[in-house]
Amino acid sequence: MPLRLAINGYGRIGRCFLRALHESPFRERYRVVAINEPADLASIAYLTRFDSTHGRFPGKVETTADGLVIDGEPVTVTHADSPEAVDWAAMNLDVVVECSGRYGRRLELERFLKAGAPRVLLSHPGHGAEDVDATVVYGVNHEALSGAERIVSNASCTTNAAVPVLAVLDEAFGLEHALLTTLHSAMNDQPLIDGYHHADLRRTRSAMQSIIPVSTGLARGIERLLPKLAGRIEAKAVRVPTHNVSAIDIALTTRRDVGVEAVNRVLREAAETRFPGLLAWSDDPHASIDFNHDPHSAIVDTSQTRASGTRLASVLLWFDNEWGFASRMVDTLHHWQARRRARPTPD
Known part of the structure; x- marks a missing residue:
C-alpha cells in the first residue's frame, strides 16, 4: 500500500x-x-x-x-x-x-x-540540533537515518547546496576558513512595495526594486552537518529581485595548495561519481534562469572558479531554491521510510 x-x-x-x-x-x-x-x-x-x-x-x-x-x-x-x-x-x-x-x-x-x-x-532546520531527531542533507548523511526517528529536518535549500561542495573541498584541500555569500531570490516574507515587517527593517523594502541584505543561519547550519568546520565558517545573504534560482559564492582559504583547474577537477569528479543527480557542473555562460526547475541540490559553475595565490579560491554554485530543495525532501522521505520499513520490529 x-x-x-x-x-x-x-x-x-x-x-x-x-x-x-x-x-x-x-x-x-x-x-x-x-x-x-x-x-x-x-x-x-x-x-x-x-x-x-x-x-x-x-x-x-x-x-x-x-x-x-x-x-x-x-x-x-x-x-x-x-x-x-x-x-x-x-x-x-x-x-x-x-x-x-x-x-x-x-x-x-x-x-x-x-x-x-x-x-x-x-x-x-530545527531551531537547534536538539530540537529534531536528525537533520539530513541527502547525499551527505542520509545513511545515518535508522527509521526510528519521529522528527526529521531536511535542513535548508542553501545548506543542501553548500554542504556537499564544502565536504569535497575540505577532503581535497583542507579548509582553513570559508565565507559564503548567498544571492537568494525574493521570498514571500518581503513586500512587493514598501510595507511593514515584524522584525527586519530591511525587509520592509520592496523586494522587486532593491538588492537587500538579510540575516542567515547558513553558517550554523553547515556546522551542524560538518562539525569539524565549526568556528571556521561564516555566511551572509542578500535577496535579489528575481523570482527563483539562487547562487552561493564561496570564498575559502586552504591548508594545501589550490588552483582553478585543481578545484574544478575535484568538483567535476564529485558530481559525476559521488553525488550523481545531486551535484552537477557546467562551464557554459549561464544566467540564473537556466536552472529554473533544476532538481540538483547545486550546480557548480566551473567558468567562475577563481584563485588568488596558492591558498585562496572561490567557487560559484547555482541552485533552484524551490525545486531542488523539494526534490531533496522527496529523496529524504523515501530513504527514511525505506529504513523504517526495514526495521526488524515495529516502532
Whole structure:
C-alpha cells in the first residue's frame, strides 16, 4: 500500500513538494491524502493548477466540497491554524510534511505528535540540533537515518547546496576558513512595495526594486552537518529581485595548495561519481534562469572558479531554491521510510 502523507502549510515549498513527488519515480509509493492550509479552497486549487515559476500542474486537479481530487485521488483539505486543530490520527497517516515554517523547537514540533501525527518531516532546520531527531542533507548523511526517528529536518535549500561542495573541498584541500555569500531570490516574507515587517527593517523594502541584505543561519547550519568546520565558517545573504534560482559564492582559504583547474577537477569528479543527480557542473555562460526547475541540490559553475595565490579560491554554485530543495525532501522521505520499513520490529 502507498504510504499516506499530509502537507501542513501549502505555500511555495508545500506546493513544490507535491509537484516534485508527482514527477518523481517514487510517485506510486506515496499518496498525499491531506493538506492543512488556512487559505480558502478555491485559492488552494488554483495555485495547485497554475504556477508562475514552474508552469501548469502536469495532471488533473478538481475540487470537491471539502478538498481536492488530484488525478482521481481525493485529498482532504483543512484550514486549521494549529497542529492540535487537525485530527491527524483519523487520517491514518505515515508522515506529516511540515512546510509552514512556523515550528522549529521540539516542544512545538511534538504538538504534531501529540495530535496524532506519527512522524514529521520538516522543510526547514530545527531551531537547534536538539530540537529534531536528525537533520539530513541527502547525499551527505542520509545513511545515518535508522527509521526510528519521529522528527526529521531536511535542513535548508542553501545548506543542501553548500554542504556537499564544502565536504569535497575540505577532503581535497583542507579548509582553513570559508565565507559564503548567498544571492537568494525574493521570498514571500518581503513586500512587493514598501510595507511593514515584524522584525527586519530591511525587509520592509520592496523586494522587486532593491538588492537587500538579510540575516542567515547558513553558517550554523553547515556546522551542524560538518562539525569539524565549526568556528571556521561564516555566511551572509542578500535577496535579489528575481523570482527563483539562487547562487552561493564561496570564498575559502586552504591548508594545501589550490588552483582553478585543481578545484574544478575535484568538483567535476564529485558530481559525476559521488553525488550523481545531486551535484552537477557546467562551464557554459549561464544566467540564473537556466536552472529554473533544476532538481540538483547545486550546480557548480566551473567558468567562475577563481584563485588568488596558492591558498585562496572561490567557487560559484547555482541552485533552484524551490525545486531542488523539494526534490531533496522527496529523496529524504523515501530513504527514511525505506529504513523504517526495514526495521526488524515495529516502532
